[in-house]
Amino acid sequence: MDINEHIESPFVIKISFEKLLDQYKTLINADNDFIAANAKRVLKIAEKNPVLRDGFSDITYFKTYETEIEGILQDAFSPLLTHNEIKTATVPFQDIIFNASERFKSILATAGKDFDLKIKNMPEDQTYIIACTIILNFCYGYNINFKRPFLYEIPDEKGVMRYYKILYNGDFINIVPKPEAPKITQDDFEELLDNFENIELWKSKFPPNSYEFKGFIISNMFDVTDDQSISNIKSSLIGEDKRKNEGFMEEFHEVFRSLLGLKNIKVGFSIYNKDEDTFERVYGAGMTSYLLNDLEAKQCTDALCKWSYSRLLKENKYFSISDVEKAYAKGQSCAPHIKVLQKQGIKSAIFAPIANDEGLMGILEIVSEKPKVLNSINANKLIDVMPFIVSAVERSKKEEENLIEAIIQKECTSIHSSVHWRFVKEARNFIKDQLNGIEPNFSQIAFNDVYPLYGQIDIKGSSQARNSATQKDLTLQLNKIKALIQTASDLDNLPVYEQYIYQIGRFLDDLNTNFQVDSEQRISRFIKEDIKPILKHLQTKDSLSELVDDYYKSIDKQTNTIYHYRKNYDDAISMINREMASLLDQKQIEAQKMYPHYFERYKTDGVEHNMYIGESITKENSFNPIYLYNLRLWQLQIMCEMENTYYQMQTRSKFPIHLDVASMILVFSQPLSISFRMDEKQFDVDGTYNARYEIVKKRVDKAFIKGTNERVTQKGKITIVYSQKDDEREYLRYIRFLQSKNYLDTDVEIVELEDLQAVTGLKAIRVSVLYHKSDNDKSYYTYDDLMKEINA
Incomplete structure (x- = not known):
């Protein structure tokens, strides 16, 4: 199959490694013998397989020359980095990948066999035009800035959508016009600037298959799911609280200058008054409207021509004028928006509607005193930020006064x-x-040079316990339904009853042998769509109505399912979290009296807590490292007490199901900075290095001991994760002290952890907790002793 089949493009694509091989030619005589030998190795592969240099378009060749291609690309796809880098070798504008890093393969495998890899924001109807803009740049030197970020949306193992930004390396391509390709003139270029959406015009300038694309592309991808770059743009956008700040508008100009890659542009706004059908000035420091110029307000029909009025107000779409003077000279001086721009010396402009589902709220006006720099092509870059402008304008209405x-x-x-x-x-x-x-302006709240402490008491195997409870409830419900329909079949031998009994049997078999994430959803849909109408029918029969009523009595009204085993699980989790959180809150009152520090805790499948201590929080010249050491010892002691309280609850309350817990403390020895994020309503660490702490915090409890499949956190033990030798010595001192108090056992072990993403060198101290049957009990027990007591 040919790569170019069934695809309309100005390119005829041939995969070739010629430009890459030419670079290896220059390395043959390198001073470094290893580099020279490696270059000879690559060139020898190409010499034996000339098609790899000459190029090919038959995709079966990817399989035929798989080993040879892998050998040529070995340096680009280093085996040392293959499990870390997200990288592919690919074909432009097609979802053909012929070489990939192991990490990329793993990401795709996790997404599932049915997943179809597609570039998220590459509209199919614009692919042809984007290819043409590449030709304009590569062959004619017209540098059109159309560098919109392209993304892959790929679900992870939990089905959560993650986003990967794609960066293309075009060092190994060559684009050559064929003899029949029309030569692009300056007039052609200027005509195209105002006609991004006119596909027929672009095809007339760049006919299909009129340029040869020879080479290949390397795509590097980065996970930008949690990227803060968009939030930085959002925080700079228009809002009622922002527009009173003197420096806001200059910052806002800079956002768009960076976005469009243009230095000499300005941004204005006008508010749309729906009741009066007018545009009105936005009041604030440095704010202006280029559509209104020096007017306070203007009827929309007087500010726009008929076409532009429909475009902005009816269609809610942007439009551009790349050359105001040319438009004015061509007789458009009667168009109000052209006339007002020309009067102000503006040479090019973009007008974009700020609109939500309820309609137009205002106009974003981007202008330049240079012609052609703003046009219909780079106006497309607004697509990615307009939703945030809309959100900011909506928020602004709620944040005043x-x-x-x-x-x-x-x-x-x-x-x-x-x-x-x-x-x-x-x-x-x-x-x-x-x-x-x-x-007024509410300033950012930040605290510098504070020491973080993090701990968690986590319920082990909570997912398995939840799934097991769900299986049991569904099995119980299906068996009740099966028995009811069997009774109906005995009374009235209809084949459809037999079919439903068979289908229920299939579901029961699947529950016992192949319970999956969607099993509950499929069974619930079956009961709702297929079984419920039958039960409604059976309820009309005197001989069966009582049985149907009994079935409905067993169904929970809120969940519409049998909710027995899951209720036991939910009740157990709720009891654990409530008791653990209550104990932590009580103990925190004592800790605050020792020395004030920031504290927060939250419930998941267990209880986690964050603490920060430092001079900037106390606002007094009183902080000493001894308060940090004291808080660390306090934390370790409290984790032991929480473990004891948990298992005493099990003994005392006899939980409906047995669940174990595992405790962990994360030690981070360097001070960091935290700031309050208004949008997330919580404190978070600042800076790239400090973000390493958050990465470890989120992932470390799932980490394995190096060289094993054993999780670092274990039931009956406290795990202390750290990276510095000083931290190890410090916590071993605390452990010896707590051993003397019979909080901890003597089985101390130090283990190394498998590397986490971007984090290496972590170690952990693990030590068993000693348990007491009650607060007044002076005896102490190991975890195994305790389990014998609980299960007795």
Whole structure:
């Protein structure tokens, strides 16, 4: 099969490694013998297989020359980095991948066999035009900035969609016009600038198959699911609280300058008043409207021509004028928007609607005093940021004129007592500026040089326990339905009853042998769509109505299922979390008295907590490292007490199901900075290096001991994860002290952890907890002793 079949493109594509091989030619005589030998190895492969240099378009050749291609690309796809890099060798504008790193293969395998890899924001109807813009740049030197980020959307093992940004390396391609290809002139180029969506025009300038594309592309991908770059843009966007800040508009200009890659552009806004059908000025420091110029407001029909009015207000689509003077000279001077732009000396412009589902809210106006720099091509780059502008404008309506407590409650939710003083201080400044006639601004809350402490008591095997409870409930419900339909079949021998009994049997077999994530959904849909109508029918029969009523009595009204075993599981988790969180909260009162520090805890399948301690939080010149050491010892002791409390609950309350817990502490010896993120309403670490702490925190409890399949966290043990030798010595001292107090056993072990993504060199101390039957019990027991007691 030919690569070019069934695809309309200005390119005729041939896969070739010629440009890569030419680079190896220059390395044959390198001073480094290893580099020279490697270059000879690659060139020898090409010499034996000339088609790899000459090029091919038959995709079966990828299989035929699989080993040879892999050999040529060995340096680009280093075996040492293959499990870390997300990289492919591919064909332009097609989902053909002929070489890939192991990590990329693993990501695709996780997505499932039915997953169809597609570039997220590469519209099929624009692929041809994008290819033409590449030709304009490569063959004619017209540098059109159309570098929109392309993404893959790939689900992970949990079915959660993750996003991967694609960066293309075009060093190994060559594009050559065929003899019949029309030569592109300056006039052609200028005509194309205002006609990005006119596919027929582009095809007339770049006919199908009129350029030879020879080479291949290397795609490097990066996981940008949690990338903060978009949030940085969002935080700079228009809002009622922003527009009062003197520096805001200049920052906003810079956002769009960076986005479009153009230095000399300005941004304006006008608000749309739906009731009056007018555009109105936005008031604020540095804000203006190029559509209104010096007017306060203007009827939309007076500000726009008929076409542009329909485009913005009816279709909610952007439009551009790449050369205002040319448009004015060609007789468009009667168009109000052309006339007002020409009067202000504006040479090119883009007007974009700020609209949501309810309609137009305003106009984003981007202008330049240079012709052609703003056009219909780079206007497409607004697609990626307009949703955030819309969100910002919507938010702005809700964020005006809040008083101090309203600001704190709305923007920050519940604030821990240790840092509340800082929020009060900023709120007071807010009010002071307001009273002095200065436009107020709620400043960022940040604390520098604080030491983090993190701990968790996690329920082991919670997913398996939840699945097991679900299996049992579904099995119980299906057996009840099966018995009911069997009774109906005995009374009235209809083949359809037999078919439903068979189908229920299939579901029961699957539950016992092949329970999957979607099993519950499939069975629930079967009961709702197939069984419920039958039960409604059977309820009309006197001999069966009582049986149907009994079945419905066993069904939980909220979940519409039998909710017995799952209720036991949910009740157990709720009891554990409530008791653990309550104990932690009580103990924290004592810890705060020792030395104030920031504390937060949250419930998952278990209880996790974060603490930060440092000078900047206490606002006093009193911090000493001894308070950090004291808090670390306190944390370790409390984790032992929480373990004891948990298993005492099991003995005392006899949980409906047996669940084990595992405790972990993460040690991070370097101070870091935290800031309050208004959008997420929580503190988070700042900086790339500090983000390493968050990465470890999220992943370390699932880490394995190096060279084994054993998780680092284990029931009956406390695990202390660290990376510095000083931390190891410090915690071994704490452990010896707690051993003397009969909190911990003597089986201390130190293990190395498998490397996490971008994090290496982690180690862990593991030690068993000693348990007491009650708070007053002076005896102590190992985990195994305790289990014998609980199960007795």
